[in-house]
Amino acid sequence: MFKIVLRDCLREYLKKCEKNEVNTKHQEIVEDCINNGKIVPVDITLELMKIKMESEIAKRKKQEHNELNDQGESGVEKKKDSFSFKKLDENANIKNINIEEYNNKLKYVNNIYENKEVLEILKNNKCEQKAKYKFIIDGFPRNYDNFNGWINIIGNYAYVHLCLFLYCDEEIMIERCMNRGLTCGKNLMNPKQTKKKKNFVPFL
Template sequence: MGAGGLRAKGSLEAKPGEDQEGGVVISDSGKVPPLVISGPSGVGKGSLVGKLKEEFGDAVGLCVSHTSRDPREGEEQGVHYYFCSRQEMEQGIKEGKFLEHASVHGNLYGTARSSLEAMQTDDSMCMIDVDVQGCRSLREAGVEGKYVFVAPPSMEVLEERLRGRGTEKEETVQKRLANAKKEMDASMEKGLYDKILYNDDLDEAYRELRSIVKGSMQTVLARRALSTALQAAPVQDAGTQNQEIDTSKTTPIIVFVLGGPGSGKGTQCGLLVDRFDCVHLSAGDLLRAEKDTEGSQYADLINSCITNGKIVPVEITCQLLVNAMNAEMDNNSKSHQEGGPVFLIDGFPRNLDNFEGWTAESGGIARVVLFFECSEGTLQERLLERGKTSGRSDDNIASIKKRFATFQEETLPVVEVFRKSGNLRIVDAEQGVEGVFAEVQKILRADIPELGT
């Protein structure tokens, strides 16, 4: 993360699919980025992939490649490869049906677009096993993912492993060693792989591979847990049967309030409530309240996300927000401005998945998006000071750093979406509370005349 802090201006350091600290990462498509794995024959890729499958089961899916070679003993169609004729593969390549393809030892291999699309589901992480040439083609095709090259500790060890198989002729061994040397040299190409993983000890190499995909697997398992819970008992206990905003009586005015942790969103929302009789809904507060609700089926999941600085699945957050909005409009406990109550939704949407889920499921469109821009240094200082008295589990230095990383990687892209749509209003949150409030009032009076003076 750059020294410039948590700001919307300028380019982001984190590339799509990066997971430097095991944080949850979602690609621009909303899918978990695939693991693209390469390495020479005999290096142990199959063993590493097998250990992932053993631990995570069908939460890890292998994108099955096509090949023109004949099946070997024990290989099954559609499991190990899609076996087809050379003519069929050449025709598919000509028609652009393959993301990557290569000729290896005289046979064609390739990854079909349809194979990746079929495997890249919401509740699994897809793996793509390709050679260096295939990796380069996937990069050029714009496939977002985590690119890992598995290397032997030395060429001597690799040769020993290949000969230890006892299944290949000397000519084949020499050909594989020559190809391995080329692949290992090419793997050092800048920007081609995110990680070179040396497989000297299988268990140690697996621990390293597991740490690389930790964030992705956390996302997959969280989504699976949510899906299971929703199927078992749909969210209804908060007082509504669906996630749509009820506009039968009045049409609410929605203001999204975004900013890094500690930027003063909650403080400013409280001042706006007192000044303009708005309704403040904090996504974080609603989630913490749900976490502490006795018998909540989502308590453990929400607690894990909050502690680790992760983003709670959108279905839960949307449901809680919509329930609170509908309850406010049903109760009508305040005399709101003409045109409906003004809801200040604080800390939401926190990523593109939140934004898309809210748009699709709630029907609510924000008239204004306030973004409190502040440097990371100032934010950290504020949060550590707040942590002395807040009692919050995430106001500690470890959680703060994770929250900063999540904000940088996931929330700033949403801010850019709002910037392009024209309804983003940037507030300088480095100022004191009064200076920020004066700026916010000016913005809202201009954008929401219903507020009055």
């Protein structure tokens, strides 16, 4: 299981731009969005996210190759069989194969999809296949444009098992952002920057 934090993904890209390690074509836009509390265009976001996903998959493949060499194939298979998602509730064993078909049925009201529509998607897309590589993506999608962009750009490259939406009002959001430093040791933003980010809708 890999975890990708969108914020870290964007900042990592900017650091690589400073070191001339990557193409800097998006640098100006990403910097402007971060500094002014704007949402990075979805095509740029997904391009960088996909690069990160491919990088993590490449690392895992290398690790698996080394394990095969060190333990032999039978040892690796035994290790893989020690855990199975089948032990979890079947609601977690889903795969959005037909997400395009149900996309038009989603009702977008105040950035929240109606639960009955989401449940209908999950109900109709259960399957027994298990993805080889699994990701938890923190901070995406942030709005409907992000969601639609995922469908159009990522498509079948990755299947969505679950999207968890967390909502809070502006005052609570500002308080939480200002207190982040207490738990992570970072001074992430000041009140002015936090105000700019009030249009950010947190998703996991």
